[in-house]
Amino acid sequence: QSVLTQPPSVSGAPGQRVTISCTGSSSNIGAGYDVHWYQHLPGTAPRLLIYGHINRPSGVPDRFSGSKSGTSASLAITGLQAEDEGDYYCQSYDSSLSGYVFGTGTKVTVL
Amino acid sequence: QVQLQESGPGLVKPSETLSLTCTVSGGSINNYYWSWIRQPPGKGLEWIGYIYSSGSTNYNPSLKSRVTISVDSSKNLFSLNLTSVTAADTAVYYCARTDTSMVADAFDIWGQGTMVTASS
Numbered sequence: 306q307s308v309l310t311q312p313p314s315v316s317g318a319p320g321q322r323v324t325i326s327c328t329g330s331s332s333n334i335g336a337g338y339d340v341h342w343y344q345h346l347p348g349t350a351p352r353l354l355i356y357g358h359i360n361r362p363s364g365v366p367d368r369f370s371g372s373k374s375g376t377s378a379s380l381a382i383t384g385l386q387a388e389d390e391g392d393y394y395c396q397s398y399d400s401s402l403s404g405y406v407f408g409t410g411t412k413v414t415v416l
Numbered sequence: 417q418v419q420l421q422e423s424g425p426g427l428v429k430p431s432e433t434l435s436l437t438c439t440v441s442g443g444s445i446n447n448y449y450w451s452w453i454r455q456p457p458g459k460g461l462e463w464i465g466y467i468y469s470s471g472s473t474n475y476n477p478s479l480k481s482r483v484t485i486s487v488d489s490s491k492n493l494f495s496l497n498l499t500s501v502t503a504a505d506t507a508v509y510y511c512a513r514t515d516t517s518m519v520a521d522a523f524d525i526w527g528q529g530t531m532v533t534a535s536s
Contacts, residue, residue, distance in 0.1 A: 350528050351461070351526050353522050360519075398521065402477060404474070
């Protein structure tokens with residue numbers, strides 16, 4: 306049972322904007338621990354998309370952006386493309402569990 | 417560029433020990449954190465634990481009694497041992513790197529993953 310809750314699925318047409326929420330608590334996101342986002346496409350290794358709430362590693366398109374407010378964080382994908390279809394996970398540290406935790410995961414479908 | 421490759425048996429009998437190795441190529445194992453993460457079929461990602469290149473470790477409390485992660489700097493690899501496996505340990509196992517100087521405590525490089533099934 307993950308302590309970071311994401312919607313099971315989101316969908317959008319090509320070119321549209323979708324957002325994925327990641328709801329935590331005062332022992333993880335609300336405590337100020339960094340939130341990171343990963344893209345996991347079928348048959349591939351997870352890929353770091355966003356680190357430290359808002360930062361993109363080199364090579365990640367600026368179509369992907371992150372934000373954080375209170376005990377929640379969000380990932381936005383603008384200009385949705387067919388290649389974006391896959392699973393997305395948030396991740397942070399939880400002081401109550403004394404370890405790293407992942408979100409429940411969100412499946413992005415491009416209509 | 418740095419690449420990670422997991423290796424080990426794909427089938428482990430219940431009650432036995434799961435042993436995996438992650439070989440780091442294209443860069444040094446020193447001065448980074450190295451983690452194991454798994455994904456059971458149809459489920460999400462679960463962090464198992466990490467080791468720093470110096471040997472200090474931190475494990476997921478839910479697995480701590482069964483997990484040991486070790487590092488061999490001379491061979492540029494680190495390993496996972498998970499004892500007393502059950503069917504619930506069936507998963508794809510990933511190794512991953514954390515470069516705290518660049519991406520805070522995120523996992524910036526991942527291996528391709530290896531499927532391990534616990535079954536008799």
